[in-house]
Every structure is written in structure tokens, then in C-alpha cells.
Amino acid sequence: MSVVLIGFAVLLFLILVIRMPIAFAMGVVGFLGFAILQGLSFDNVLSFRWTAALTLASNRVIGTVQDYNLSVIPLFILMGNLVTRSGLSQELYNASYAFLGHRKGGLAMSTVLACGGFSAICGSSLATSATMAKVSMPPMRKFGYADSLATASIAAGGTLGILIPPSVILVIYGLLTQTSIRELFAAGFIPGMLGIFLYMCAVRFVVWRNPAAGPAGERMGFKERMAALKSIWGVLLLFTIVMGGIYLGVFTPTEAAGIGAGGALIIGLSRRSLSFGGILETLVDTARTSGMLFCVVIGAFIFSDFITRAGLPDTLLNLVTALELSPMLVIMVILVIYVLLGMVFESLSMLLLTVPVFYPLVSSLGFDLVWFGIVVVVVTEISLITPPVGMNVFVLSAVLKDVKAGTIFKGVTPFWCADIVRLFIIVFIVPVSMFLPQFLYDQ
Amino acid sequence: MSIKGWIEKHYPEPNIYRWIGVVLEVVSATVLFSLMALTCVDVVGRYLFNNSINGAFELTQMGLAIMVFAQMPLITWRGSHVVVDLLDHVLGNRIVKVLGIFSVFIVSSSFYFLAIRIYELAERSLRRGEVSEYLKIPTGYLTEYIAIMSWVTAACMLTYGAYRVLKGNNESQQFGE
Amino acid sequence: AETTLHVATWLPPTSSQNSIVWPTWKQWVEKATEGRVEVVIENYTGDPKTIFDAVEDGVYDVGFSVNAYLPGRFKLASVAEIPGEITDAEVGSVALWHTYEKFFKADQEFRGLELLALFVHGPGQLNTNFPVKSLDDLKGKKMRIGGGLVNTLAERLEVTPVSAPAPKSYEMMQQGVVDGTFLPTSQQKTLRLSEVTTDLTLFPKGLYTTAFSIVMNPDTLESLSKKDRDAIMSVSGEKLSRLAGAAWGKEDQDGILEAKANGVKVIYLSEDDAIVKAMEKLEEGIDKAWIDSVSDRKVDAKAALAYFRKNVSELSQ
Ligand code: NA
Ligand code: NA
Numbered sequence: 007m008s009v010v011l012i013g014f015a016v017l018l019f020l021i022l023v024i025r026m027p028i029a030f031a032m033g034v035v036g037f038l039g040f041a042i043l044q045g046l047s048f049d050n051v052l053s054f055r056w057t058a059a060l061t062l063a064s065n066r067v068i069g070t071v072q073d074y075n076l077s078v079i080p081l082f083i084l085m086g087n088l089v090t091r092s093g094l095s096q097e098l099y100n101a102s103y104a105f106l107g108h109r110k111g112g113l114a115m116s117t118v119l120a121c122g123g124f125s126a127i128c129g130s131s132l133a134t135s136a137t138m139a140k141v142s143m144p145p146m147r148k149f150g151y152a153d154s155l156a157t158a159s160i161a162a163g164g165t166l167g168i169l170i171p172p173s174v175i176l177v178i179y180g181l182l183t184q185t186s187i188r189e190l191f192a193a194g195f196i197p198g199m200l201g202i203f204l205y206m207c208a209v210r211f212v213v214w215r216n217p218a219a220g221p222a223g224e225r226m227g228f229k230e231r232m233a234a235l236k237s238i239w240g241v242l243l244l245f246t247i248v249m250g251g252i253y254l255g256v257f258t259p260t261e262a263a264g265i266g267a268g269g270a271l272i273i274g275l276s277r278r279s280l281s282f283g284g285i286l287e288t289l290v291d292t293a294r295t296s297g298m299l300f301c302v303v304i305g306a307f308i309f310s311d312f313i314t315r316a317g318l319p320d321t322l323l324n325l326v327t328a329l330e331l332s333p334m335l336v337i338m339v340i341l342v343i344y345v346l347l348g349m350v351f352e353s354l355s356m357l358l359l360t361v362p363v364f365y366p367l368v369s370s371l372g373f374d375l376v377w378f379g380i381v382v383v384v385v386t387e388i389s390l391i392t393p394p395v396g397m398n399v400f401v402l403s404a405v406l407k408d409v410k411a412g413t414i415f416k417g418v419t420p421f422w423c424a425d426i427v428r429l430f431i432i433v434f435i436v437p438v439s440m441f442l443p444q445f446l447y448d449q
Numbered sequence: 450m451s452i453k454g455w456i457e458k459h460y461p462e463p464n465i466y467r468w469i470g471v472v473l474e475v476v477s478a479t480v481l482f483s484l485m486a487l488t489c490v491d492v493v494g495r496y497l498f499n500n501s502i503n504g505a506f507e508l509t510q511m512g513l514a515i516m517v518f519a520q521m522p523l524i525t526w527r528g529s530h531v532v533v534d535l536l537d538h539v540l541g542n543r544i545v546k547v548l549g550i551f552s553v554f555i556v557s558s559s560f561y562f563l564a565i566r567i568y569e570l571a572e573r574s575l576r577r578g579e580v581s582e583y584l585k586i587p588t589g590y591l592t593e594y595i596a597i598m599s600w601v602t603a604a605c606m607l608t609y610g611a612y613r614v615l616k617g618n619n620e621s622q623q624f625g626e
Numbered sequence: 627a628e629t630t631l632h633v634a635t636w637l638p639p640t641s642s643q644n645s646i647v648w649p650t651w652k653q654w655v656e657k658a659t660e661g662r663v664e665v666v667i668e669n670y671t672g673d674p675k676t677i678f679d680a681v682e683d684g685v686y687d688v689g690f691s692v693n694a695y696l697p698g699r700f701k702l703a704s705v706a707e708i709p710g711e712i713t714d715a716e717v718g719s720v721a722l723w724h725t726y727e728k729f730f731k732a733d734q735e736f737r738g739l740e741l742l743a744l745f746v747h748g749p750g751q752l753n754t755n756f757p758v759k760s761l762d763d764l765k766g767k768k769m770r771i772g773g774g775l776v777n778t779l780a781e782r783l784e785v786t787p788v789s790a791p792a793p794k795s796y797e798m799m800q801q802g803v804v805d806g807t808f809l810p811t812s813q814q815k816t817l818r819l820s821e822v823t824t825d826l827t828l829f830p831k832g833l834y835t836t837a838f839s840i841v842m843n844p845d846t847l848e849s850l851s852k853k854d855r856d857a858i859m860s861v862s863g864e865k866l867s868r869l870a871g872a873a874w875g876k877e878d879q880d881g882i883l884e885a886k887a888n889g890v891k892v893i894y895l896s897e898d899d900a901i902v903k904a905m906e907k908l909e910e911g912i913d914k915a916w917i918d919s920v921s922d923r924k925v926d927a928k929a930a931l932a933y934f935r936k937n938v939s940e941l942s943q
Contacts, residue, residue, distance in 0.1 A: 025537070025545070026552045027530035030559055044684075060566035061683035065676040067567060068592055071514040073673070074506060080481055080516065081488070184671070188797065255801025257492045258794075264488025271485070283455065289478035297477075297520035298529050307671070314668065315632070355531065395533070447800065495768065495786065506789045570679065580698035582773050582789065587698075 010316045013039045017309070021355070028355050029298075032305035037063050039312035066307045071300055074260065075181060080296035081263030082172045085270045086128035087288045089244070090137050092274035097237040098123045099141045104226040104234035111213035111220035113149060114159040115206045117142040121163025122202040123238070125170035126245045127266070129177075131353065131390055135164025135398045139405045145223070152219040153409050154417030155212050161398040161414055162205055162421035165387035168353065170198035171249065172263070175357060175383055178303060182310070182358075183365045185375045187259045188252055189443040193380050197432050197439055201387075204424040211420050240273045253446060302354060310362035319366035326367065333371040337433065340364055341385060348389025353397065356389055357382065380439040384432055388425045391418045462526075466609045469601070470523045477519040484512045504583035511581075514591055518598040525556060525602050526610035542617065549614035557603040557610075564599035571596060627664030629850060631655070634670040634677050634689035641816055642873040643690065650869055654861035659854045678841065682738045687846045693837045694774035701920050702730040703837040705927075705934050706746045707775045708916050709909040710831040713942050715810075715878070718835060719745035719871025721937035723864050729930040733923045736839070740847050743840040743866035747810045748878035749832020750776060753819050754806030755799065757891070758827045761904050770795055770807040776834035778915060780808070782908050796822055808833060811885065812877030820881075820888035827893045828882075829902060840866060 013035050020031040038046070041059040070076065089095070102116035102123070109115065121138050128134050139160050146156040168175040171191035180187040213220040226234070248266040251257050257265055274280035280288075313319070326336055347356050361382065368378045390398040393415045403411040432438050460467045487505055495501035502508075524530065528549075537545055575589030633652075637643055644667075652665035668686070670677060675695035680686050693700035694707070703722060705711075712718030722744045752758055756767070761783060769785040771777055772792055780787045788804050795807045799822040807819070811828070814820040840862075847855055885892055895902050917927040 021533050023536065024548050024551060025532050026548075026555060027532050029530055030552070030556050033559060034555060055684065057566075058684035060563065061570065061679060062685045063563055064566045064570055065672055065679060065685075067563065068514075068570070068595060069673045069676055071517045071595065072510040072591070073513070074510050077484060077488075077509050077513050080513070081485060084481065084485065186797065252801070255803055256496055258798065258801065258803055261488050261492050264485050265492060267485045268489040286478055287459075289481050290474045293474070293477040293481050293516055293520045294524050294529060296481075297517050297524045298531065300517045301521075302531055310671070314671075355533065495788070501768070501786055501788060503787065504789075574699075578698040579696050582697050582777075585697075 009039060009042055010313055010318050013312065013316075017359075027301075028358075029301035029305035032302075032309040032358070033063065036305070036309035036312040040308075040315060043312070043315050062311055063308050066304050066311070070304045070307060073181075075187075076177075076300070076303070078172075078177050078187070078260050078263040079174055079299055080292055081267045082129040082174060082177070083295055084288070084292040085172070085244075085248075085263065085266040086130060086133055087292050088267060088270035088274050088280070088285075089124075089127050089241070090133065091284055091288055092240070092270065092277055092279045094127075094238075094240050094273075095120070095124055095137045096141045097234075098241055099138070099145075101234040101238045103145070103223065104231045107223035108225035110217060110222050111155070111209045113142070113146045113151060113223050114155055114209045114212075114220050117146070117156075117159045118163040118202055118205040118209065121160065122166050122170060122198065123241060125166040125168075125198065127172075127241055127248075127270070128167050129172045129174040131165050131167035131387065132397060132401050134167035135160050136401050136405055138164060139402055143406060149221055149223050150218075151221070152216070152417070154413050155209070155219045156417075157402050157406065157409050157414040158417030158421055159205070159209060161391050161396070161402050161418055162208070162425075163202075164398050164401075165390045165425075166198055166201050169194045169201060169380070169383050169387060171195065172266070173383070174299070175353060175386060176379060178299075178354070179357060179361060179379045179382060181303075182306070182361045183369075183375050183379070185379060186447075189376045189447055190379050191249075191252070191259065192443040192446050193376050193439040194383065195442055197380055197384060197428065200428055200431065200438065201425075204428050205421055208420040208424040212417075240277070244269050244273065299354075302358060306358035306362070309358075313362060318363060322363070322367050323370055326371070333373065336367070336371060337373070337381075340368070341381070341429070341433070344382070344385040345388065345392070348385060348392045349394060353386045353390055357386055374436075374440060376443060377436055377439050381429070381432055384425070384429050388422065388429065391415075391422055391425075462609065466526070466605065469605065473519045473523060477516045480512045480516040480519070484509060484516070487512070504581075507581045507583060507586075511586075511591055514595060518595050521598055522602045522605045525560075526605045526613065528610070528613070530556075546614060546617065550611060553606055553611045553614055557607045560599040560603040560606070564596040564603070567592060567599065568596035627656075628662045629846075629854075630664045630666055631687040631846065633665060633667045634680060634686035635667055636670050636674045636677075636691075638816065642812075642877045643870070646873040647866075647870045650873075651861065651866060654865075655858055658857035658861050663850065663854055663858065678739065678839075681841050681843050684843050684845060686843070688742070688840070688842045690838055690840045692773075693839055694772070697773065700735055700837075700839070702726070702733060702735055702923060702925060702930075703744055703839070704775055704916055704919070705931055706837050707835055708913050708931075709775065709779050709834050710829075710906065711913075711935065712746060712749060712835055712938055713831060715746055715748040715835070715875030716868060716871040717938055717941040719743075719867045719874075720864060720941055721934055722746060722837065723867040724937050725930055725934045728933060729925055733925050735923070736841065738844070739841040740844045741839060742842050742862040743870055745838050745840075745867050745870035745874065746835040747838070747874045748812060748835070749829070750808050750810050750834040750836070751829060751832055752806060752825075752827040753795075753799075753809055753811075753814065753823045754827065755822070755824045756805060757825050758893075758901070760901055761908065767805040768803070770798055770804045772808070772836065774834065774836060775912060775916065776808055778912055779833060779909065793817060795819060799823060810835070810874075810878055811881035812874065814881035814888075814890065815884035816877065816881070820885045820890050823885075823890055825891045825893065826882070826885050827895065829895055829905060830897055833905070838870070840870070 017035045020026045021028050037059055044058055046054050099120040102119040106112045106116045124134050171194050176190045180190050247269055248262050252259050252262050369375055390396055399411055399414045403409055460470050491502045491505040571589040571592035575587055579588050581588055648667045655663055655665050674691050677689040677691040681689040693703050706718050706722045726744055765784045767785050768788050770788050770790050771780050796817050798804045920927050
């Protein structure tokens, strides 16, 4: 057991202080930890039979890069990237604006809504906020929105990218816990809608406290609204094809990613917004992101092999049983750990470090792993806007060079509170996440 | 923009590293495109014509491995792997460089030593005649490819990757997820 | 305990491998070695086909997997997978072990590994969401198949094969990605197929089966005292093969009951039915295909097949 604790300590040291790439830190610690469990010590470094540990790691490399289920990662990312290049994000924003822009704080609400819409075709939160920043920041500036409200609505809205399907994070969770990806996707939908609603409430709260932060925009007539609505057919069509196809059984969630990417390509080509060079750049960009993600997944697998062999999940379970904690209390403790870790880690690292440890415990306490997946993704979303390391906030301050990260963090506070409210709703009212998968897939 | 100009803009690496980067990225982009096309054709064929592509499953698996490992050298030497750089401004430039070199060393040796075992496993698999289910392709070849690309990654990282870190050119690109 | 054996397992905890086979073997080993050897069963989260390498190289001490997951490497045990050869899982498993002892051992397909047992699951049947009255009903239907000799049969039936691992069946059936799947009836319960199929058509001798191996790391075995080594081997081999075959076979009955309880139409075909005759005709020559496929092995394949058949018929009595 002490090996695991030392392992965790070394891992955190390597990641935080030595700033080693997280994939390799997890891989190296997992590899050496496993070797130590097999009898490696200072005295026998040279005579030790390294074969077992090396084969373990090699099998993880060979197996993971050929894992059919993981083909969704590059293909869903490709879909999001192609959609971004095709300029669909601008039209989503225009449509939201046409309906909400004339209200107080309406542009910020439009931003949240457009972020939600974009999340439905993009699997990543950072991509969602980076994309929406480009289209929604200029109009908010034009109407004199406070930087804090404007940027916070993008940063918070962007976090929806990993909850509303498709979602790369949900796919990775499904793989780590062997949970149905299709059910995870269905489960994320209502919590995502709830997120949009609560973020809008947060915007209303901000403009109620300080009306100058979010003045009203122009009111659009019925005709203009319809025109704006028409232009989002591309997004609607793509989302309908992907999710409808999964639901009707035309293809599996894994195949849906390929279909979605193909559909995005066709839409982009039909609108003449994709050039050959543009397509090539999108492909290269997607392949790079995927390669990086595969490394992290491999590292996480090797690390989880180590903690499984060390018996950590069993030890945790025995501890909980011995202390006679109520299952809900255990979940609360886990959530506190997540919110604390969320200060320091970005989303993917946090997921990979914690899920292998917690999911056997959560499952043996009788909780549904689909539900836990949604809970984990919501806390992961929260981590994206929790200081001091909030990746969405950093991405925004990188895209909008003249806005300080501090300003965004300050503006994000009401949204962060809305997130905590949503977290409690999802934890205590299970049907919020589980209704849809049960309705769709349980006969 | 001319092709030459495009390459110079996107691949600022010197000489041989530029060409390794260009060739491998074109390979990975092509494979990614094929993966997408394969899924679409397979699904459409199955749904409309009751005729799916035999071996689409294993072609996807192979394509995935080819794409990921073709990408490995470039993303590694460019420092695109996820790093938590929370303490960078506390540590100062010089220490960050030293730590960067340490990481270069760990990353390259991880690839180098693991690839030795991966190559041995590949040879063993070939010796025993393991083949894929439908297309009967010896699976060891793909495993050998993984080992070789790992060595290329280690070599590039130890040379150009280390040079980049020393030049202070180690701005890691962050993707997150 | 002086030594701990780490066992790599997969499949859901409810499967008989995990609920019966491993716990029983653990008891046997710990009793036979008077507690000097402890057995720890661990869940393997990687690809099951890599378990053979993981055991050979000492990542785990013991493990089990499907031979057909490594096409080209384990070909001999496929003798049991020839359509229509076995009557039930226990008989098939014991006959396979006997055939291995007498014929296959010399070829050393398992070099690098210590083979502890060979077993098969019950006869694979048709789990469909359409009625199967004749073989023509199957033509052009999308059927999920796993691998091994059943692929040849699927080809001859002119179905549209959709290749996927067994646990994907539920999802694919429910969504209509496939119209049916070849699996033993146990999966009506274990993989909850009874919720997504309408028809279960039972051929008297089934359509195929799948061979599994239980393997151990030779160095681990070597490192034990002779006494403990013998103790472990005394509760393995035929004894373990029989245990596993019986456990997997018992699951089949549970599966049929589950299917009936869920309103699945269960059709028991008899030897005289036209469709069974047609199927037998279609299966003709697959035994020859197996003999050809092992021509590169140091084995008298014809004699081995005859011996296997003799064992099956003797054990079935
Ligand atoms: Na999304
Ligand atoms: Na954070």
C-alpha cells in the first residue's frame, strides 16, 4: 500500500514540479511501480527481470493505438474542427442573438446558448470556448459589455463542450470504466441543457446586480429571426444525423464519429468554405491532437495497471466498509477531492488520475457508472473555470490578448456557483442524468 | 501560397527534421481521411446495400496505429504533450530549461527502451505466424512499425527536441482535451 | 502463503468463468498446496488477446483467453470448433483435452506457456430478431460473428458478416446494426440478449463453438517446489478442463430459461428437420478446411479428428 502512496507522491512531483509531460510521468511511475511490486529494489536493478514490466507497457502501447473503440477520438475531433473551419459557429451565434439579443444581458445569454449548440457538434471544451470567443466577443464589445461578463459567459459556456454529446472526455471515461458510450452520451444531454439554463440565470443575476455590465442589443423582427434560424440548418442537420443515427441503430457510436466527420466535410464543401489546404491543415491538426491524447491514455492505462496490482481499489473499499460510511457520504468526499484537484489540474489529467481509483469503489457501493460518469464530467467542467489553473480561462486570455486571466476568473464566479448548484442537482436527483438513457435504451 | 511557402510557414524546422515532419504528417492526414471515408462507405454499404466491407474493423485498427505513430516524432519534439506549467514563472527560465532537458531525457529513453521490447514482441509474433482475422496480414509488421517510429521519435527528441529546449523555444502547445 | 499466483481474468463477474471456474480452481490449488500457494484473481482491462503474452512474460502468472483471438498461432484446438462436432460443452472440453494430450502436445503451439486446460463453450446457436424457417431466411441478413471457423460457415450462409467482440452484441442487436448474432445460448442471460432477440433457434449439435485455453507462466511453475508443482498440476489438466466445460455448459440451460422467461421464441430443431439437413450439407467440408489449415503442423490431423470424434461419442453416452 505504501508503494501506491509513494507512487502518487512521485507522480505529483514529476507533473507539478519537474513539469514532465503527464503522459510520460504516469507511464514511468506506473512502469517502475509495477516493477517494484514484482520485486525490484536498489540491490537488484541489474539482475532484475524487466521483461514482465516491459511487456506490460508494450502491450498497452500496441493495444491502445489499435483499439477500435478509440477511433472515435480522432473522428469526433475532426468533425469539430471541420465544422469550425466551415464558419458554422458564426451562424449559431447569429441565430441565438436574433432571439435573445434585445434582452438585458442578452448577448451574453446568446453566447451561452450558442456555446451549447456548438457543443452538440464539438467534443472538446477548449475548442468550444476558443471558437466562440472569436465570434461572440466582437458584438459584446460593440454594445459595451463588461469584459468580465463577456469573457466569463464564453469560458463557462465553453465547458458544456464535454457534457453535451459528442464528448471526448465521456468517451475516455467509457473506455476506462467499460461503460456504454451511447448511454453516457444520452445521459449528458439533460444536464447539459440544465447547464445552459443555469448559466443564463447567472447572466440574469449579473445584469440584475449591475445593469451596465450587459446592455440590451437590437431587437430583431420575425423575418430576421427566421432567416437566422434557417442558416443553422447545417449544425442541426449534423447533430440530427449523428445522434439520430445512433438512436435509430443505423450505426454504432463508434461509427457515428466517422459519419459526423464525413457530414461536416460535405457541409463545408457545399458551402464552399473549405479549400484543399484548409482540409489538409484540419486533418493534420486533428492527427496531432489525437496523437497527444493517445499518449495520455496509454500513460493512464500503465499507471492504472500499477495501482490495480497494488490493490488500491480493494483497500479503499475495505476502508470505506470498515469506517461504515454511508455511500452518499463517500460520494461527497470524492466530490470534495475533485473540486480540490480541479484547482490544479486541467480536465483530462484529472479524469485519468482519479477515475481508475474511484470507479471500482463507486460501482461496488451500488451506484450506476453512467451516472458517476456525468458527475465526473460536471466536476471536470468546473475545474476548467476554477482558479488558479482554469484551462478555459487561459485559452480565452490567450485568444483575447487584452483581457487578463484575473478579470475572467472574477467574472466567472456566478457561473461557478451555478455549476455547483447543478452538481448538487445531478448528484441528488439521479433521473436528471439517468432518465434519457433509461428511456431510450431500457425496454 | 506556393507549396514551398506553405511548408516553410508550417514547418520551421531545419532540413531533415522539416522533411521528416512533412512526410509523416501527410501520411497521418491521409490515413485519418481514409479512416473517415472507410467508416462512411462501410455504414452506407451496410445500410443501403446490405453489404459491409469485410475487414473494415481491422483496417480501422491498423489505420489508427499508423496515424498515431506517424504523428509521434513531430508532436514530441515540438513539445505538444500535455504539461502542467503551473510553476513556470516561479521557477524562472533557467530552471525550466534544466527541467525541460530532464524531460527530454526521460521521454526519449522511454521510447527507446520500450521500443526494444515492442520489437521483440513483433518478431515473436511473426515467428509464430499470428495474422489478422480477415485480411490475414501478419500482425507483427504493424508492431515493428510502432517500434521503428518510437526509435525515430527518440532520436529526433534527443537531438532537435533537446536543441529546441536549450534555445528556450519550449512553449508547449496546450490542447487540454 | 509463500507464493502468490496472479490470475488475469476478463468477462463480467456474472459469467461462469468468474463465478465458478476461477473460485473453484483457487480453492483446489490452495487446498492441494496446503496454503503454500495463494491464488489472487485480477481483472484484466487490456485486450484479452494480449493475455497470452502477458502470461508468457510474467506480467501475470495464470490467465485464460480465446485461441481464435490470435489467428494463425493456435490452430490445432480449432478441431473442436468445426461446426456440428460437439454435443455439449463438458464433453467437447474433455475430448479436446484428451486429443491435445495424445496428438497436439508434440507440436508445441503453446511453447513459452504451460497449458493448464482447454475448454469450449456450449454449442453456438442463432440468436436473431427474425424467425428462421429455412436457411434462405438468413441470406443477406446482418449477423455479428466473432471469429474462428464460424466465419467460414457465415460465408457459406451468405449472411452479411459484421465482425465485433461478443459483448458488443446487445448494443448492436438493439440498435439494429445487426439482425442477429452467433453465440451460445448462455449469452441470452449473461449478455442480456433475451431483451433484444425475438427468436432463438437451437440446432441439435449447434453451429460452432469457441476454444479457450488456460495457461500459466512456466518460470512461475518452475520456481515452486516439486510437491506444489505436482499439486497444481493434479487440479489442472483434464480436471480443470472438465470443470470449465461443465460450468460454461450449465450456463446454456440458464440462458434458455432466461430466454423463455423474456418471451423469446425458442425453437428446438431435431435431426430430421429439413433446415438441419440443409445446414449439415452446408457444413460439409469444413472439417477438411480445418485439416488443410493445420497442414504446416507436426500433427496427423486426420487421426486427431477421428480421435476427437471418438471421444465425443464415447463421452456423450
Ligand atoms: Na460536445
Ligand atoms: Na482548475
